[in-house]
Amino acid sequence: MAAITLDSEMTDMKNSPGPDAVFAAKLAEGVFEIQKCGACGAHVFHPRVICPTCGSADLGWVAPTGRGTIYARTVVRRKPERGGDYNVVLVDLEEGVRMMSRVDGIAHDEIAAGLKVSASIGEGADGGPAVVFRPERGAS
Numbered sequence: 001m002a003a004i005t006l007d008s009e010m011t012d013m014k015n016s017p018g019p020d021a022v023f024a025a026k027l028a029e030g031v032f033e034i035q036k037c038g039a040c041g042a043h044v045f046h047p048r049v050i051c052p053t054c055g056s057a058d059l060g061w062v063a064p065t066g067r068g069t070i071y072a073r074t075v076v077r078r079k080p081e082r083g084g085d086y087n088v089v090l091v092d093l094e095e096g097v098r099m100m101s102r103v104d105g106i107a108h109d110e111i112a113a114g115l116k117v118s119a120s121i122g123e124g125a126d127g128g129p130a131v132v133f134r135p136e137r138g139a140s
């Protein structure tokens with residue numbers, strides 16, 4: 001079996017891709033996963049080598065429910081010719097981790113703390129795949 005070769009620009013000094021690269025590679029395949037510590041059970045995001053809760057290196061990848069709650073929202077004002085306004089949110093996932101993202105499918109000013117959202121994979125500001133959120137519908 002041939003070894004997998006990685007673009008040297010994609011790797012740092014190590015031989016294996018770091019957790020950020022693993023996360024990005026999963027996203028590129030349409031998979032949103034976060035880490036979970038095998039020692040203490042804490043969910044971890046951003047991707048890390050060591051669990052920030054207990055210091056274990058036993059971090060595996062799991063699929064989160066994708067459900068979360070808006071913690072904070074900012075609208076960045078931008079001229080239409082530069083792409084128009086966009087929002088930046090902090091989302092608390094059910095797993096207890098907080099991530100920075102964006103909410104689509106709702107007016108920027110209607111996004112408020114406490115709004116229930118669900119994750120999907122959309123296009124990030126750089127054109128690459130990114131985790132984005134949409135308001136959760138049909139809760140009733």
Ligand SMILES: [Zn+2]
Nearest residue numbers: 037040051054
């Ligand atoms: Zn841990």
